[in-house]
Amino acid sequence: MLPVLNNADSLAYFWPEMILTAGAMGVFLFDLAVAKSPRRILWLTVASLGVLAAAALATSHVAGLSPTPIGLFNGLLVLDPWAVFFKYLSWAVTALAILIAGPSLEVASERMGEYCALLLAVAVGMSLMASSTDMLMMVIGVELVSMVSYALAGFKKHDRKSSEAALKYVVYGGVASGMMLFGMSYLYGLLGTTNLVGTAARMNAQAAMLAQAGVAASVAGAGRVAMVVAVVLVLSGVGYKIASVPWHMWCPDVYEGAPTPFTAFLSVGPKAAGFALAVRILYGAMSVSGGADLATAVADVPWPQVVGVIAGLTMTVGNFAALNQTNLKRMLAYSSIAHAGYILMGVAAASETGSQSVALYLVVYLFMNLGAFLVVGIVGRLSGSESIFEYRGLSARAPFAAVAFAVFLFSLTGLPPLAGFVGKFHLFKALVDRGGSWQITLAIVGLLNSAVSLYYYARIVKAMFLDKPHTEERIAVPASYNLLLGALVGLVLVFGVYFDGLRQLAGSSVVLFGHS
Amino acid sequence: MTNHLLSLIVFAPAVAAMLICVSLTMPMQKAARDNLARFLALAASFIALLGGLWLWVAYDGTASGLQFTERATWIRSLGIEYSVGVDGISVSMVILSTLISFVATIASMPWWKRADEHSDPAHPHFSEVKVPGYMVMLLILQTGMSGTFASLDMFLFFVFWEVMLLPMYFLIGIWGGPRKEYAAIKFFLYTLAGSVLLLLAVIALYYKSGDPVLLARLSQLNPELFRKLLSDGTLFRGPSGAVGFHLGDGSFTPHTFDMVVLARLGQAGLFDLVGPFLAGVTFAKLMWVFMFIAFAVKVPLVPLHTWLPDAHVEAPTPISVILAGVLLKMGIYGMLRFNWAILPSATSAFAALVAAFGVVNVVYAAMVCLAQRDLKKLIAYSSVSHMGFSLLGMAAMTEAGMSGAVLNLFTHGLISPMLFLIVGVIYDRAHHREIEGFGGIAQVVPEYTAVMGLAFFASLGLPGLAGFVSEFLVLNGSFMTLPWHTALAATSAIITVAYYLWTIQRMFLGSLNPKYSHLPDLNWRERLTLYPLAALTLLFGFYPNVMLSLINADLFRLLRQVKGA
Incomplete structure (x- = not known):
């Protein structure tokens, strides 16, 4: 059983979040101090990155404190390699989102303080999502991420699209949270506790108790239905965060309306936290292993199949909807929906290799998707349009950005020797490893979807390299931006060719409570 | 040197591509930059060609099994x-890909001034547009091709596959003809x-x-075979006692990507032990079908062939040369390496189907050729037709059929590049390829007509030229086991003769079209690409043994294993 610490003792393991919370408030104050400085953006960027660096150091410190998973705050949170992995990932995404805000020119200098502070707050929320073991804590984590994200989506106050994005996000978010809470109330009724540690064992015990008391099979069956409904409802909260079908409708509008640095963040950060939570709930808590009579138990929720169906639908809808988009931010929004579908395949595999492939894919996805949004952001800003027509002949107007964009897009397609292929390879591998009929069918659906996705990614590449530009005017991409793009391209190439280290990193992170 | 020969062949072009990329960051005149890229591309593909020739000389056809292996x-x-490594199945393909790559690189060099008078400054020749980018793509393509043929790890x-x-997409899409985007x-x-x-x-x-259940069943069913697999190094008992495989450095791995080991396991029947897999189809058959479809697209197999006429017609000449000369071979090569070698029992089950597909390819594509007006499209469809012979030969399960199938890859890899180069010559001069648009040009371009005649006759299978040997071997080999298929396929010989001779008549004979009375004859760039291929075509027509002696031993062994399954 998981060792659990009380509130006071837990604080020693809570340094990263405390640093970030203090940092978020400190950035506001620091903003006042540098308000007059002509380099306000630079100062704020440096300060926020400093806070994140401190949080990263603190993370490595607390991760070293306990070799085995440990429960914090009387079991609200857990500190295990899975949580640590996603903490690092969250800090990295946040750092990149802050780093690109200045050069993107979409965040005015007088609002940079707000932007940084809000992002640091989201980072805390993502960390809580990734490490919570209690349903109430999960809700708080999800809501913290959501609330701040609403504000950031509507960051461009006088922009109609931005305001529309924020409103849509709020409405969908509210509904999804409501469904999630409703599902959790069912789970609470069935389990008698909000804590998910040892759920499977508890449910089995209850099933055995019911059987002993001579409760008719039909009642146990009804309990099982309630369980399935509850799990699906809880999944809707997660599904909203990761933008999977049918909770994806907000995604294109919000991605299009929000400032691009935040869109880039949104497409990776909260999504990763959502997957961390999904794996924790499903693979961590619901997996039933061993036991002969469990087939009839209420605990036997067919969640891998449910997730598999959602995964197939999500990637198919995302890819086919992306085919005809002409606004690149919307196209990338649908593409990120499709990628949520791919990653869900790893969850549906319901295995250690599946969870490993989810972690691995998210790292790879961070680089390539962020890179793609970086290019869209800068070209959109400098040329004034996010339409695919603006990308015609981009290879002549901004050669490096065009080549980098092509690398990111082909990586998203999953072509070797780019990192995206490595990610997809592991997802498919996890499914084929399970070897059942529906897993293989899902893998085929996923593979054919990759071929479909090539069509719209290649449309952008065609516009950039094959079409004639409508104007010869060069787009002067700032050198700092090119440097960042170059670094991301380098990572995509390196991880595409040599991924042993990445595999081991992702593999060692798959130590969750309930699974060792 | 010899033990890194394949790596040299594979990566010399990639290194040159990187050097060209580096040169882009240096301040340089456009002309200097272009010429540097051209020089690097020529040098790298020449080094690869030398490597390929060395391989031809040094490969020992009498020793069976892999040679020039490297493992890390x-x-x-x-x-x-x-x-990486080569055996009888791949050695001819590696040699071919270095040869055709070099020919294609020469064909990518700019225009020697002699015929330049007709060129239109608004539509520059592909060899003068974005040269560094073109050369980088061409070189990456070369690395991919020889890498695919040389690799022994799935x-x-x-x-590499x-x-x-990507390079092919860009090469067709940027430097191609009018419908290049669609074709790409x-x-x-x-x-x-x-x-x-x-x-x-x-x-x-x-x-x-490495499925322990399967391995356990294999050891129960056939303990002697299992012991043999353990003793010959196919299987490896790890430190914990589990049965798996070993890497090149001797360490243990529970599963393997090694194509040679997988072939031995497949021939031992391991993959037939997996039960029904998806919708009641056995694992081996399902995997066979998946791989067959993947390779059939490349062959291309009718009805998956429709990309080919578009791609060949729109691609610039050197890229058509590579497409027809090397890329099409990958389909057949992949089938031999994967379907035939790893899943022999499924291969036996599907052989009749493959033969039928082969005959359809041969006859249908030949008939489509009759209807073509565009010379390049005609050549493209003739490739589809000729690839069908390889399918028929492989499916016949006889020694002659098998070596004919692989020799056909090689001879077609010599002849079809010639044909596409010939189309390129006339297109560069006349800026169109309509067969009906010419007439009587044999009078003004005698040298060109002679080379064209050689290539056409080689392609239609005139005895004494390379194409005849491989087609004869295939037909001879398949007649023993598949007489009706063979009879049908043989009718294509007549159709082929018809479309080639009819083309010659319309383009080269008869009264001269006055528009082309000043057509310049071959220039040196074209001679450099056409004559070596023509010489090899003659050589293989009279003495095919220089290649057959390399490939036969391993092919016959593969055949025995497929038949034994």
């Missing part, structure tokens, strides 16, 4: 290796749709290779 662990935790094979896609994306989508199925099969074979 790449991704240890997955058991992926950088493992993962490595797949990476896919690496060829069509090629890309067809090939990718096929290769995702290959990826699935690769992963599935990887897992089943």
Whole structure:
């Protein structure tokens, strides 16, 4: 059983979040101090990155404190390699989102303080999502991420699209949270506790108790239905965060309306936290292993199949909807929906290799998707349009950005020797490893979807390299931006060719409570 | 040197591509930059060609099994290796790809001034547009091609296989003809749709290779065979006692991507022990179908062939040369390496079907050729037709059929590049390829007409030229087991003769079209590309043994194993 610490003792393991919370408030104050400085953006960027660096150091410190998973705050949170992995990932995404805000020119200098502070707050929320073991804590984590994200989506106050994005996000978010809470109330009724540690064992015990008391099979069956409904409802909260079908409708509008640095963040950060939570709930808590009579138990929720169906639908809808988009931010929004579908395949595999492939894919996805949004952001800003027509002949107007964009897009397609292929390879591998009929069918659906996705990614590449530009005017991409793009391209190439280290990193992170 | 020969062949072009990329960052005149890129491309593909020729000389046809092997662990935790080597199935293909790559690189060099008078400054020749980019793509393509033929690790094979896609897309899409965008994306989508199925099969074979349940069943059913597999190094008992495989450095891995080991396991019947897999179809058959579709797109097999006429017609001449000369061979090569070698029992079950597909390819494409007005399209469809012979020969399960099938890859790899170069010559001069648009040009371009005649007759299978030998071997080999298929396929000989002779009549004979009374004859760039191929065509017509002696031993062994399954 998981060792659990009380509130006071837990604080020693809570340094990263405390640093970030203090940092978020400190950035506001620091903003006042540098308000007059002509380099306000630079100062704020440096300060926020400093806070994140401190949080990263603190993370490595607390991760070293306990070799085995440990429960914090009387079991609200857990500190295990899975949580640590996603903490690092969250800090990295946040750092990149802050780093690109200045050069993107979409965040005015007088609002940079707000932007940084809000992002640091989201980072805390993502960390809580990734490490919570209690349903109430999960809700708080999800809501913290959501609330701040609403504000950031509507960051461009006088922009109609931005305001529309924020409103849509709020409405969908509210509904999804409501469904999630409703599902959790069912789970609470069935389990008698909000804590998910040892759920499977508890449910089995209850099933055995019911059987002993001579409760008719039909009642146990009804309990099982309630369980399935509850799990699906809880999944809707997660599904909203990761933008999977049918909770994806907000995604294109919000991605299009929000400032691009935040869109880039949104497409990776909260999504990763959502997957961390999904794996924790499903693979961590619901997996039933061993036991002969469990087939009839209420605990036997067919969640891998449910997730598999959602995964197939999500990637198919995302890819086919992306085919005809002409606004690149919307196209990338649908593409990120499709990628949520791919990653869900790893969850549906319901295995250690599946969870490993989810972690691995998210790292790879961070680089390539962020890179793609970086290019869209800068070209959109400098040329004034996010339409695919603006990308015609981009290879002549901004050669490096065009080549980098092509690398990111082909990586998203999953072509070797780019990192995206490595990610997809592991997802498919996890499914084929399970070897059942529906897993293989899902893998085929996923593979054919990759071929479909090539069509719209290649449309952008065609516009950039094959079409004639409508104007010869060069787009002067700032050198700092090119440097960042170059670094991301380098990572995509390196991880595409040599991924042993990445595999081991992702593999060692798959130590969750309930699974060792 | 000799033990890194294959790496040299594979990576010399990639290194040159990197050097060209580096040169782009240096301040330089456009002309100097272009010429540097051209020089680097020529140098690298020449080095690769020398490597290929060395391979031809040094390869020992009497010793069976792999030669020139190199192994290094790449991704240890997955058991992926950088493992290359050649045997009788691949050696001719590696040699061919270096040869055709060099020819294509020469054909990518700019215009020698003699025929330049007709060129239009608004539509520059492809060899003068974005030269560094073109050369980088051409070189990456070369690395992908020889890498695909040389690799012995499925993962490595797949990476090289896919690496060829991107350069091909850009080469057709940027430097191609009027409908280049359509042709490029069509090629890309067809090939990718096929290769995702290959990826699935690769992963599935990887897992089943080390499945302890299967291995245990194999050892129960046939303990003697199992002991033999353990003693000859196919299987390896790890430190914990579990049965798995060993990497090149001797460490243990539970599953394997090694194509040679997988072939031995497949021939031992391991993959037939997996029960019904999906919708009641056995694992071996399902994987066979997945891989067959992936490779059939590349062959291309009718009805998956429609990308080919578009891609060939729109691609610039050197790229058509590579497409027809090397890329089409990958389909057949992949089938032999994967379907035939790893899943022999499924191959026996599907052989009749493959033969039928082969005959359809041969006859249908030949008939389509009759209806073509565009010379390049005619040549493209004739490639489809000729690839059908290889399918028929492989499916016949006889020694002559087998060596004919692989020799056909090689001879077609010599003849079809010649044909496409010939089309390129006339297109560069006249800026169109309509067969009816010419007439009587034999009077003004005698040298060109002579080379064209040689290539056409080689392609239609005139005895004494390379094409005849391979077609004869295929027909001879398949007649023993598949007489009716062979009879049908043989009718194509008549159709082929008809369309080639009719083309010659319309283009070269009769009264001269006055528009072309000043057509310049071949220039030196064209001679450099055409004559070596013509010489080899003659050589193989009279003495095919220089290649057959290299390939036969391993092919016959593969055949015995497929038949034994």
